[in-house]
Amino acid sequence: MASMLLSRQLSCCLQQNSRLLVFGHRYISQAAAKIDVDFDYDGPLMKTEVPGPRSRELMKQLNGIQNAEAVHFFCNYEESRGNYLVDVDGNRMLDLYSQISSIPIGYSHPSLIKLLQQPQNLSTFINRPALGILPPENFSERLKESLLSVAPKGLPQVMTMACGSCSNENAFKLIFIFHGRTFGCLATTHSKAIHKLDIPSLDWPIAPFPRLKYPLEDFVKENQQEEARCLEEVEDLIVKYRKKKKIVAGIIIEPIQSEGGDNHASDDFFRKLRDIARKHGCAFLVDEVQTGGGCTGKFWAHEHWGLDDPADVVTFSKKMMTGGFFHKEEFRPNAPYRIFNTWLGDPSKNLLLAEVIRVIKREDLINNAAHAGKALLTGLLDLQARYPHLISRVRGRGTFCSFDTPNDATRNKLITIARNKGVVLGGCGDRSIRFRPTLIFKDHHAHLFLNIFSDILANFK
């Protein structure tokens, strides 16, 4: 059924715009037909426009309870499987956004269902402890089989938190505690500007993230200059604030600046930034909330850098099912209750994570992300060559890919059209489209997407 409907859409495109198809090759490969994720669906299946009538009705209902204008559509998670998100109107979409990058091994993974069905696991879901004072017997063991089994090199200490912002907040606290001072830090979110409007903030310096040209390998010299400029500004800010008697306690950076528009930098840039942090006595915090968990082709994106001296703190959330942070031994608080709240995460999330990590290892999903990411990136570069007026600055590491569109309106229109053709995409920055598929996204999913998107671009007016 799914592939039938898809073919109908494609043939419809063929009839209306056959001229456009001449320019490029199509991405149908042998891989596209293969279903190698056994609980996955075999393709999108669209029944209504999205949001459909049921979603619209539910949006209206929810909007009576809270501002629901950010809602894309309502979902049927019971029917969602693998890489496919099913909505309440029965539309089944290839999900390349995976709940803002937070579904690690696809929807309704059989291993997780099994986990929930085991009677010995029930207690973990209904007896949530105050982990800091009364942990369950298996707490250390579970941390070892989950988080510590993938700990970044050199960071043997770990704390769990309930969400991403708590993780960063508490990592900031850790750094200030370590520093023993009460001054500023070096970065905050570049998420939608509306997140910050009206909210009071601290006087913390923000340095520019390099704005590079892509593909990186074609613009090495220009990009080096841009990175040098940004590194210089970091040092200038540290010195400037020191003169104001505001000592910079730490530098926080994302391996790929995500909400800010998927901005990359070279491994060399990050190594030099790490050196600057050390030189000025600043802690070096790597925010892996969005990049962590394997999607870049390494479990942690910062592993690509080959640092001699590890980061001091690494924060995580999303795909890790729980928030939290790793840190060096020397950053360990010297007293209890310094990093503390009632729940400090949730053992039921640690249980799920332990299983997720087993699946990742068993199915070699990190290498899969590297492989499938290559298929996706190659296809995007090809689309960029064919539609340079619509697609530019194609970039990516693993499946963590993105491209720019000419403007916000075009970007949003492309996302809407793609959704109605059965593909869920996300935006970031002011004009970028980002890919955040699950770790079970395979080459054939990339080809499926590229086929659909190629047709969309061919027809785009």
Added chain:
Amino acid sequence: MASMLLSRQLSCCLQQNSRLLVFGHRYISQAAAKIDVDFDYDGPLMKTEVPGPRSRELMKQLNGIQNAEAVHFFCNYEESRGNYLVDVDGNRMLDLYSQISSIPIGYSHPSLIKLLQQPQNLSTFINRPALGILPPENFSERLKESLLSVAPKGLPQVMTMACGSCSNENAFKLIFIFHGRTFGCLATTHSKAIHKLDIPSLDWPIAPFPRLKYPLEDFVKENQQEEARCLEEVEDLIVKYRKKKKIVAGIIIEPIQSEGGDNHASDDFFRKLRDIARKHGCAFLVDEVQTGGGCTGKFWAHEHWGLDDPADVVTFSKKMMTGGFFHKEEFRPNAPYRIFNTWLGDPSKNLLLAEVIRVIKREDLINNAAHAGKALLTGLLDLQARYPHLISRVRGRGTFCSFDTPNDATRNKLITIARNKGVVLGGCGDRSIRFRPTLIFKDHHAHLFLNIFSDILANFK
């Protein structure tokens, strides 16, 4: 077994200190023998000192991973039931602290186990959505049967968050958005001072919470003066900050100042504070993270006040299984993404909460808290009369009771002795002991505790 061991301990006390028992009456009542929570144990059962050898071993292990000095002991949650927390050494304790007040209807409640066993609920636990953009079909419905079914009067809007601090943080944001300004708020936590050491903060005025004499009804006049002094200071601070061009956007207050030492104030005080907020155009935020959920004998502690004009925002977490806040229609953000993060709570917690609320209503647990609280408070007042050198300032609403001890060392010693006699208690402030039992804490549990504690006080050196 349990009651046997308990009797053995009691008779041991009787032999050693029979003299002391003459002074007071004992609390053994008919109720104490009755087991009216059918999945509950019938009493404490102590096998080792607490923490026992297995707990100590696990503490050492966990301390290799994170600072574990705040850990009291390790728990066997699978074996914990009702009001009883079982530790990894097989000790079973009457739990009057309930994971810092966050276990609403006791451990391993049969209704929650059943919920987990229903196949149609599995998906909710393993497919965690980004609620702000892709909610599940039943999201509004579930909010209605859970949070909105107990919404404070006048607050029809609700948002969920992953934890208590996120709830307050985002409620602050809501207030600043509403205010459209970027200035200070009126209170922050009075938790352990070590929580705040070294951490930078905003220039927000903090007004004193009234320091009253108890029982409140015996010191009406003095307490009125103290409350008037505090209210005056609130207005002075608002005016003083306004002169500094820092407009106070909101006032945040707990109905019972919890971490700060269980400080109460009269209903009249809160009504006047609400009036001051209105007069100066400040939002009025009631933090019910610890007081909410029924333990004070009303679902929300601020219902006791009888406000004409409802609070503007009410935050919650702990017993509510999920963090979040209610607010007035007019505080609703006028644009999407203004209050936003990836998860925005967790539908699996909403599912659990819906069931918890069904149990609370079915078993009339709010009235139970009022009733059992009275038994507890009466007993504490009696102990205070008998041991004024050890117990003072007995206070409470519902089961949310507490008393002061002479000093930090005595407090901690009493908590340790009680634990080894099979009762888990918590501390707050610099010398208080607080009671935070579950909502299925009954009169006979109060009597059981009072018997044990009476003996402890009789023997205390």
